[in-house]
Amino acid sequence: xxxxxxxxxxxxxxxxxxxxxxxxxxxxxxxxxxxxxxxxxxxxxxxxxxxxxxxxxxxxxxxxxxxxxxxxxxxxxxxxxxxxxxxxxxxxxxxxxxxxxxxxxxxxxxxxxxxxxxxxxxxxxxxxxxxxxxxxxxxxxxxxxxxxxxxxxxxxxxxxxxxxxxxxxxxxxxxxxxxxxxxxxxxxxxxxxxxxxxxxxxxxxxxxxxxxxxxxxxxxxxxxxxxxxxxxxxxxxxxxxxxxxxxxxxxxxxxxxxxxxxxxxxxxxxxxxxxxxxxxxxxxxxxxxxxxxxxxxxxxxxxxxxxxxxxxxxxxxxxxxxxxxxxxxxxxxxxxxxxxxxxxxxxxxxxxxxxxxxxxxxxxxxxxxxxxxxxxxxxxxxxxxxxxxxxxxxxxxxxxxxxxxxxxxxxxxxxxxxxxxxxxxxxxxxxxxxxxxxxxxxxxxxxxxxxxxxxxxxxxxxxxxxxxxxxxxxxxxxxxxxxxxxxxxxxxxxxxxxxxxxxxxxxxxxxxxxxxxxxxxxxxxxxxxxxxxxxxxxxxxxxxxxxxxxxxxxxxxxxxxxxxxxxxxxxxxxxxxxxxxxxxxxxxxxxxxxxxxxxxxxxxxxxxxxxxxxxxxxxxxxxxxxxxxxxxxxxxxxxxxxxxxxxxxxxxxxxxxxxxxxxxxxxxxxxxxxxxxxxxxxxxxxxxxxxxxxxxxxxxxxxxxxxxxxxxxxxxxxxxxxxxxxxxxxxxxxxxxxxxxxxxxxxxxx
Numbered sequence: 001x002x003x004x005x006x007x008x009x010x011x012x013x014x015x016x017x018x019x020x021x022x023x024x025x026x027x028x029x030x031x032x033x034x035x036x037x038x039x040x041x042x043x044x045x046x047x048x049x050x051x052x053x054x055x056x057x058x059x060x061x062x063x064x065x066x067x068x069x070x071x072x073x074x075x076x077x078x079x080x081x082x083x084x085x086x087x088x089x090x091x092x093x094x095x096x097x098x099x100x101x102x103x104x105x106x107x108x109x110x111x112x113x114x115x116x117x118x119x120x121x122x123x124x125x126x127x128x129x130x131x132x133x134x135x136x137x138x139x140x141x142x143x144x145x146x147x148x149x150x151x152x153x154x155x156x157x158x159x160x161x162x163x164x165x166x167x168x169x170x171x172x173x174x175x176x177x178x179x180x181x182x183x184x185x186x187x188x189x190x191x192x193x194x195x196x197x198x199x200x201x202x203x204x205x206x207x208x209x210x211x212x213x214x215x216x217x218x219x220x221x222x223x224x225x226x227x228x229x230x231x232x233x234x235x236x237x238x239x240x241x242x243x244x245x246x247x248x249x250x251x252x253x254x255x256x257x258x259x260x261x262x263x264x265x266x267x268x269x270x271x272x273x274x275x276x277x278x279x280x281x282x283x284x285x286x287x288x289x290x291x292x293x294x295x296x297x298x299x300x301x302x303x304x305x306x307x308x309x310x311x312x313x314x315x316x317x318x319x320x321x322x323x324x325x326x327x328x329x330x331x332x333x334x335x336x337x338x339x340x341x342x343x344x345x346x347x348x349x350x351x352x353x354x355x356x357x358x359x360x361x362x363x364x365x366x367x368x369x370x371x372x373x374x375x376x377x378x379x380x381x382x383x384x385x386x387x388x389x390x391x392x393x394x395x396x397x398x399x400x401x402x403x404x405x406x407x408x409x410x411x412x413x414x415x416x417x418x419x420x421x422x423x424x425x426x427x428x429x430x431x432x433x434x435x436x437x438x439x440x441x442x443x444x445x446x447x448x449x450x451x452x453x454x455x456x457x458x459x460x461x462x463x464x465x466x467x468x469x470x471x472x473x474x475x476x477x478x479x480x481x482x483x484x485x486x487x488x489x490x491x492x493x494x495x496x497x498x499x500x501x502x503x504x505x506x507x508x509x510x511x512x513x514x515x516x517x518x519x520x521x522x523x524x525x526x527x528x529x530x531x532x533x534x535x536x537x538x539x540x541x542x543x544x545x546x547x548x549x550x551x552x553x554x555x556x557x558x559x560x561x562x563x564x565x566x567x568x569x570x571x572x573x574x575x576x577x578x579x580x581x582x583x584x585x586x587x588x589x590x591x592x593x594x595x596x597x598x599x600x601x602x603x604x605x606x607x608x609x610x611x612x613x614x615x616x617x618x619x620x621x622x623x624x625x626x627x628x629x630x631x632x633x634x635x636x637x638x639x640x641x642x643x644x645x646x647x648x649x650x651x652x653x654x655x656x657x658x659x660x661x662x663x664x665x666x667x668x669x670x671x672x673x674x675x676x677x678x679x680x681x682x683x684x685x686x687x688x689x690x691x692x693x694x695x696x697x698x699x700x701x702x703x704x705x706x707x708x709x710x711x712x713x714x715x716x717x718x719x720x721x722x723x724x725x726x727x728x729x730x731x732x733x734x735x736x737x738x739x740x741x742x743x744x745x746x747x748x749x750x
Contacts, residue, residue, distance in 0.1 A: 045171060054166065057175050059165075060176075081160060089120065091120035128163045131159075131161075162177045185724075188208060190208070193210050194642065198214040199408060200693075201407060210254040224247065227250075271537065279291055279294070279541075281545050289529060290525070298659070301514055317498075325492075326489065335480055337479070337480060345473050346470060346471070349469055351467055352463050354463050355462060357459070372445075378436040388426070391423070407712025534554070535554045538556065549569055549600045553599075554603060557602075561604040561609070564614065567619070578679070584617055588679045588715060599717075600623070602625065604625070606626065607629035607632075608624045611634045623683045623684075625685040625686070631690050632684075633693075637651050693707075
């Protein structure tokens with residue numbers, strides 16, 4: 001099991017520092033007043049406080065605009081922040097390019113920085129910028145306290161605090177913003193580089209498309225930032241009226257998904273697979289990962305040869321053989337029976353004599369008579385009543401969603417769901433039996449009068465005797481006859497015989513046929529994860545990826561990555577990070593018993609595919625990134641318009657189809673599937689269109705899921721913002737994590 005070493009403390013330190021700063025900023029809103037004010041002065045001071053706050057806030061917004069509009073260096077440094085921290089535009093940082101005076105007067109001693117804490121200025125503003133770890137000591141000084149150094153190794157170096165001062169009369173107010181210089185791509189729940197992005201439901205987390213965003217189905221709820229470079233569109237029943245977007249930007253600047261340096265990731269890898277080999281990766285709850293490397297399946301031309309004897313002609317030759325040769329004959333006497341004539345023979349037979357006679361026959365028969373008799377019977381009494389009846393009806397049931405649910409959608413149609421048969425109760429009018437009454441009726445009955453004898457006559461043939469008849473026949477007469485036959489006499493002799501003999505020669509036939517070469521396992525390796533910055537690099541495809549992750553790891557595939565089973569975060573006790581991942585009928589909620597820090601990033605040069613090997617109620621805890629392909633369900637391709645095509649062969653060359661068939665025939669299928677649910681925490685970052693659910697239109701404004709997952713539920717993993725997977729790709733743009741009033745003072749009484 002992996003140990004929690006000092007080398008793995010980076011994530012813990014970062015979270016501690018960031019939370020400390022954010023809490024400190026929010027908690028230091030304080031009021032300082034030297035004496036009680038009069039009622040008339042109280043109103044004036046409240047107005048001054050408001051004006052001071054708005055002045056500080058407006059300055060801060062201008063500074064944020066400067067930082068947000070900044071270009072970035074090749075090392076992903078924000079140029080405006082870099083120059084400000086170098087003292088290019090003022091502050092207390094030593095500089096040789098700008099001469100400036102202190103910004104604080106004698107009455108502002110309380111605003112000065114403690115010894116050793118330096119700040120710069122954002123260009124064109126009076127807004128100060130501090131390193132995040134330094135600002136904690138500044139906050140303590142504002143309260144007259146002393147704070148020890150936080151994060152002395154500066155592992156939180158990419159976090160900064162902007163601080164603006166507003167003044168009105170004798171009132172001073174401070175407002176600050178905690179920002180991160182770069183945003184990890186793991187901050188997104190959906191990121192689409194090319195083609196439109198289709199979303200539905202109520203996903204939590206940042207959503208961005210460098211093309212359009214298509215909102216699917218009514219009643220979408222988007223409470224976090226949603227941005228698109230080419231605008232918003234509404235499909236399958238979604239409209240601006242029935243779609244709630246709290247923070248939407250349809251005119252956003254594109255965010256460049258930079259070409260990922262896979263060679264650099266291989267260099268940083270704690271495990272680097274052998275060149276040219278595929279791998280299967282399995283995670284275990286004890287903190288281990290098993291990596292099985294194997295040769296990729298492929299088709300290969302195989303040459304065969306066979307040597308055979310071929311008939312090329314015949315030759316005639318004389319050979320000596322022992323044969324039976326007739327040398328004469330001899331006579332043998334034999335006998336036989338022959339007919340010499342016939343005798344006439346007389347014989348007699350008995351022939352029956354018949355005559356026609358009249359005979360009398362009789363039998364006993366039952367005699368009946370029909371009589372009318374009186375009988376009593378029960379007669380039912382009915383009345384018309386309204387009762388509850390049941391019938392089977394077909395009802396359209398929408399797929400249920402809960403807060404935070406959502407999915408990436410393709411296709412078209414109305415509200416997604418399925419038609420099911422249900423029993424329905426309805427009022428109906430029926431004749432109801434309420435009782436019986438007696439009635440007298442007359443019925444006919446057959447009464448027996450006894451039996452009588454019935455007699456009749458009939459003509460029959462009766463044998464009355466026999467008579468003899470004389471007949472004749474021919475009987476043959478046989479005699480014995482003697483006769484003679486010639487019998488050949490043989491002896492064994494050696495004779496010359498001419499015979500035809502076939503002539504053969506050896507010939508070698510050679511042919512080539514294309515054959516599938518199956519994978520061969522080359523190695524099996526177990527590694528311990530722990531809290532370290534683990535990176536697993538596989539040069540070929542990752543054909544299987546599944547398991548329970550206990551640790552921090554990024555898996556890099558230089559080709560495709562196939563998710564073939566659940567991926568779930570667990571802690572040392574085996575507690576899962578989320579509850580009910582395999583039961584969509586229950587809330588997908590965080591597990592309070594989970595105390596781990598597991599995080600998984602998956603980076604593929606090609607596609608990251610969710611396969612039919614997943615459970616029908618699947619769970620994925622990870623951020624999945626495809627650099628040049630797509631993230632989504634198996635069995636589809638994306639056309640030039642960014643629309644999904646349900647045909648895995650679409651757009652592939654013959655060679656590419658052959659390669660895919662090799663993987664399919666050796667156990668990696670390419671067929672589409674339709675499963676119940678996908679529940680996940682983490683993001684999907686894709687170059688081409690993301691697809692988790694493919695819908696087609698049904699009747700009456702409905703639709704049905706044709707492939708993928710019927711239901712999608714996601715929870716944003718805030719841990720990924722502060723503690724992204726190791727060596728994960730960064731977005732070159734600043735992120736404001738919190739904006740809060742810090743401190744203000746009131747002026748003197750009038």
